[in-house]
Amino acid sequence: MNIDLQLVEGLKTPLYWYDLGLLQSTLDMINDCIKGTPVRVHYAIKANCNPKLLKVIAKAGLGADCVSGREITAAINSGFPAERICYAGVGKTDRELIAGMAKGIGYFNVESIEELETLDELASDYGYKPSVAIRVNPDIDAHTHHYITTGLEENKFGIHLSMLDKAIEFAHKSPNLNLIGLHFHIGSQITIMEPFKILCEKINGLTDKYRKSGIEFKIINVGGGLGIDYEDPDSNPIPDFKTYFDTLLKNLHLSEGQELHCELGRSIVGQCGSVVSQVTYVKQGVGKKFIILDAGMNDLIRPALYGAHHKIQNLSAAGESETELYDVVGPICESADTFGKDERLPKTKRGDIIVIRSAGAYGESMASTYNIRPTAESTLR
Numbered sequence: 240m241n242i243d244l245q246l247v248e249g250l251k252t253p254l255y256w257y258d259l260g261l262l263q264s265t266l267d268m269i270n271d272c273i274k275g276t277p278v279r280v281h282y283a284i285k286a287n288c289n290p291k292l293l294k295v296i297a298k299a300g301l302g303a304d305c306v307s308g309r310e311i312t313a314a315i316n317s318g319f320p321a322e323r324i325c326y327a328g329v330g331k332t333d334r335e336l337i338a339g340m341a342k343g344i345g346y347f348n349v350e351s352i353e354e355l356e357t358l359d360e361l362a363s364d365y366g367y368k369p370s371v372a373i374r375v376n377p378d379i380d381a382h383t384h385h386y387i388t389t390g391l392e393e394n395k396f397g398i399h400l401s402m403l404d405k406a407i408e409f410a411h412k413s414p415n416l417n418l419i420g421l422h423f424h425i426g427s428q429i430t431i432m433e434p435f436k437i438l439c440e441k442i443n444g445l446t447d448k449y450r451k452s453g454i455e456f457k458i459i460n461v462g463g464g465l466g467i468d469y470e471d472p473d474s475n476p477i478p479d480f481k482t483y484f485d486t487l488l489k490n491l492h493l494s495e496g497q498e499l500h501c502e503l504g505r506s507i508v509g510q511c512g513s514v515v516s517q518v519t520y521v522k523q524g525v526g527k528k529f530i531i532l533d534a535g536m537n538d539l540i541r542p543a544l545y546g547a548h549h550k551i552q553n554l555s556a557a558g559e560s561e562t563e564l565y566d567v568v569g570p571i572c573e574s575a576d577t578f579g580k581d582e583r584l585p586k587t588k589r590g591d592i593i594v595i596r597s598a599g600a601y602g603e604s605m606a607s608t609y610n611i612r613p614t615a616e617s618t619l620r
């Protein structure tokens with residue numbers, strides 16, 4: 240386990256606790272895997288934009304995938320080179336599009352024909368020729384695999400295949416835009432390779448088709464989505480990047496000089512973070528016991544928002560052999576403020592330190608101040 244009582248005892252809770260050693264090992268593994276390949280990895284800033292983590296990731300040589308103007312600013316301030324930044328999002332405002340051009344980002348992942356027209360106009364006014372990749376909604380059969388069902392129902396993302404010709408033609412012909420790639424992102428927390436293989440086949444079909452009309456894409460961006468092991472972070476602290484990159488490289492028909500871009504978020508930062516909290520009460524309910532933590536859904540919203548489950552551990556009761564079933568909840572006035580139901584944990588008492596594991600991605604970055612709670616601080620080791 241990468242966290243123990245000694246490391247966190249006495250620290251103010253709730254707290255985001257990050258293991259920089261694990262983050263560095265994860266980044267080293269990625270760099271080892273992609274050495275000598277056409278793969279370029281962009282870190283999806285939205286997974287965790289803690290500036291201290293961003294600096295470590297930028298230093299490892301990754302690019303950045305941003306989804307707002309302020310994420311672009313955060314990326315640049317943390318040392319990501321502007322030309323290694325790509326910018327996706329269905330609702331980029333004029334102000335954000337102009338800021339992206341002014342900062343000289345690598346390329347825009349354009350998500351609609353309307354956005355393409357707007358960027359074209361702004362680029363013409365601005366006298367700058369931005370590079371664009373067209374974000375495609377690949378319409379992979381929703382029943383193919385349940386992992387990507389949510390990705391497909393999110394129809395607001397990307398340009399539908401039926402409108403793709405029109406978008407590509409517009410971008411290709413525009414004197415104000417530099418069409419450089421196709422972009423995809425099929426979903427998140429994908430732990431098997433099948434959906435990525437299906438994506439690769441779709442991409443091959445599209446690149447073949449457009450090659451016939453004389454359009455070559457310098458960049459194929461497959462997005463992110465590689466999952467992590469939430470139930471057993473100690474056995475699998477680093478995701479299987481080798482299999483992931485091998486799957487993409489084996490199944491995609493890349494042409495000479497073509498770059499393969501990946502936008503990984505969760506798989507880079509997920510396992511290096513934990514939420515550390517203290518037990519405020521162990522409450523006897525009717526037929527059940529509640530562990531009430533000082534951390535709540537405002538600190539980690541994934542269980543409430545997605546029904547996600549994170550491994551919960553009592554660090555103070557390591558030597559305790561007696562166990563009990565508990566519902567582990569936060570202090571917030573919402574029933575959804577629950578981290579686990581019927582969790583088997585060592586006999587727990589008020590004041591014990593409880594950690595919620597695998598909270599490095601979509602924890603701190605999704606924090607809110609609901610109930611006027613303060614934003615938890617972070618500690619890096």
Ligand SMILES: *Cc1c(COP(=O)(O)O)cnc(C)c1O
Pocket residue numbers: 283285286304306327424426427428462463464465502503504505506600
């Ligand atoms: C969120 C997002 C990612 C990262 O997804 P992960 O599941 O964290 O890897 C990548 N690309 C885009 C466009 C995204 O919106």
